[in-house]
Amino acid sequence: MSNTKIPYKIYLDENEMPKQWYNLRADMKNKPAPLLNPATMKPITLSELSEVFCEELAKQELDETTPYIDIPEKILNFYKMYRPAPLTRAYCLEEKLQTPAKIYYKFEGNNTSGSHKLNSAIAQAYYAKDQGLKGVTTETGAGQWGTALSMACSYLDLDCKVYMVKCSYEQKPFRREVMRTYGANVTPSPSMETEVGRKILENHPGTGGSLGCAISEAVETASNLEGYRYVLGSVLNQVLLHQTIIGLEAKAAMDKYNIKPDIIIGCAGGGSNLGGLIAPFMGEKLRGEADYQFIAVEPASCPSLTRGVYAYDYCDTGAICPLQKMYTLGSNFIPASTHSGGLRYHGMSSILSQLYHDGYMEARSVEQTSVFAAAEFFARVEGTLPAPESSHAIKVAIDEALKCKETGEEKTILFGLTGTGYFDMYAYEKFHDGKMTDYIPTDEELQASFATLPKIPE
Numbered sequence: 001m002s003n004t005k006i007p008y009k010i011y012l013d014e015n016e017m018p019k020q021w022y023n024l025r026a027d028m029k030n031k032p033a034p035l036l037n038p039a040t041m042k043p044i045t046l047s048e049l050s051e052v053f054c055e056e057l058a059k060q061e062l063d064e065t066t067p068y069i070d071i072p073e074k075i076l077n078f079y080k081m082y083r084p085a086p087l088t089r090a091y092c093l094e095e096k097l098q099t100p101a102k103i104y105y106k107f108e109g110n111n112t113s114g115s116h117k118l119n120s121a122i123a124q125a126y127y128a129k130d131q132g133l134k135g136v137t138t139e140t141g142a143g144q145w146g147t148a149l150s151m152a153c154s155y156l157d158l159d160c161k162v163y164m165v166k167c168s169y170e171q172k173p174f175r176r177e178v179m180r181t182y183g184a185n186v187t188p189s190p191s192m193e194t195e196v197g198r199k200i201l202e203n204h205p206g207t208g209g210s211l212g213c214a215i216s217e218a219v220e221t222a223s224n225l226e227g228y229r230y231v232l233g234s235v236l237n238q239v240l241l242h243q244t245i246i247g248l249e250a251k252a253a254m255d256k257y258n259i260k261p262d263i264i265i266g267c268a269g270g271g272s273n274l275g276g277l278i279a280p281f282m283g284e285k286l287r288g289e290a291d292y293q294f295i296a297v298e299p300a301s302c303p304s305l306t307r308g309v310y311a312y313d314y315c316d317t318g319a320i321c322p323l324q325k326m327y328t329l330g331s332n333f334i335p336a337s338t339h340s341g342g343l344r345y346h347g348m349s350s351i352l353s354q355l356y357h358d359g360y361m362e363a364r365s366v367e368q369t370s371v372f373a374a375a376e377f378f379a380r381v382e383g384t385l386p387a388p389e390s391s392h393a394i395k396v397a398i399d400e401a402l403k404c405k406e407t408g409e410e411k412t413i414l415f416g417l418t419g420t421g422y423f424d425m426y427a428y429e430k431f432h433d434g435k436m437t438d439y440i441p442t443d444e445e446l447q448a449s450f451a452t453l454p455k456i457p458e
C-alpha cells in the first residue's frame, strides 16, 4: 500500500458517505458542564430547552450518551447535492515548501454559500420544518451563515429572516443578493422593525451596527412571531454534531488509502468546524485506540482559548440560548474594528472547551497579517482562494510543515479549509494595500470584559 500513489483528490462515492453524525460527548469521560437556563441559572431541562430550539434539536443539544445519530434521509439527499467534499493532497504546497511532511486539506467551500455552515443550516431547517414551524430568524455578520440558512430554508420551503449587520449589508451587496435569490428576507441591522433596533437607532443614528445588535433583533422577531425560532450557526453542541460530517468523510477518505494523520488543524471561531473535523479522530484518542495531535487556531485579536477564562457565559448576546461553560472573552467583548479576518466570536464550543481544559487539544493564536500572507501564498501555490477564517489553519499547517523540514520528520498533516474567499475581497484589498494592521487586546481590556461575566449562584 505504501507504494500506492495518493491521488490529488480523494473522493468518496455516494454510498460511502456517512449516514450518521457522531456525538463526541458519548466518548468523553469528563462531559461538558450542564447548560444553564438564563432565566433561572439552573441546569436547563429538555422541556425548557424545547421552547428555544425545536424539540429534536433540543434533544441533540442535551444528548451526551448516544454515540451515533441517524441523519434523516431528506438531509442526506441535500448533502448529496454538494457532498462529499473532496479531500485534497497538497502536493504543490509540499513541493513549494520543500517539506517532507504530507499535507491534506478538506475543502468545504464547494457550495454556493461558500462554507461548511450549510451542513448545520440544513439540519436546523429540517427539524424546524418537521415540527411544523413556519420560519426561522438569525443574524449574519460576514454573511456565510445567513447565506447557508437561506439556501437550506428555500430547499425546505421555510421562511427565513436574516438581520445583517448594516456595514456588512452595505459592503457585501452580493452576499445580500445571494440570500435574496434564495428567498430570504434580509434586513440591515439596526432596523426600525424591532424595538431594540429602534432604540439603538435613536441613541446612535448612523451606526453601522454590530453582531450583538443583529442577534437581539433576530431574537425579538422570533419571539414575536408565532411559529418562528431563532437559530445559531456555531458554538452549540447540535451544530458541532452536524459538522461531524466533515471529519467522518475525511476519515473515511483517509482510511481508503491507509493514511493516518499525525496532526489535525482547524480554525476556531465558535468551534463547530474544528469540532466536526476532529470528532472521529478525537473519539479514537478518547477511547485509547490511536493518538493524534490537535491544534485549534484562533485570531490574536479574539483569543478565547489562549487568553480567555473557563467560565459560564452567554452564547448569544440576546441571552436566549442556554448559558454554557466555555473558554470565553465575555459576551460583551468586541474585537477591534481593524480585525477583518473573521472568527470574531467571544466564546468556544463547550465540548472543545472541556477537551482543551483536559489537555486533549492545543491552541495557538495568530495575527491577521500573517494569516493573509499565508492565504495569499496558498492561493498562488494550490490555486484555491481561501476564506480568511480558513487561512488561520493554513498558517499553522505551513508552520508545522516547515518544522518538519527542519527536523526531517515525515509527519502527515490534515487541516480544514472551511470556505472560499470570494466574498472577502475587501479584506484582501486592505492586505494588498498595506492597510491591514494587527491588534492584540491588552490584559486590562480582557480583565474589564471578564468582570462583566454573568454571576452564577453556587
Ligand SMILES: *Cc1c(COP(=O)(O)O)cnc(C)c1O
Binding pocket: 114, 115, 116, 117, 144, 145, 233, 234, 235, 267, 268, 269, 270, 271, 272, 273, 274, 343, 387, 389, 390, 418, 419, 420
Ligand atoms: C463561520 C466560519 C468559520 C468559523 O466558525 P466555526 O463555528 O468556528 O467553525 C470558519 N470558516 C468559515 C469559512 C466560516 O464561514
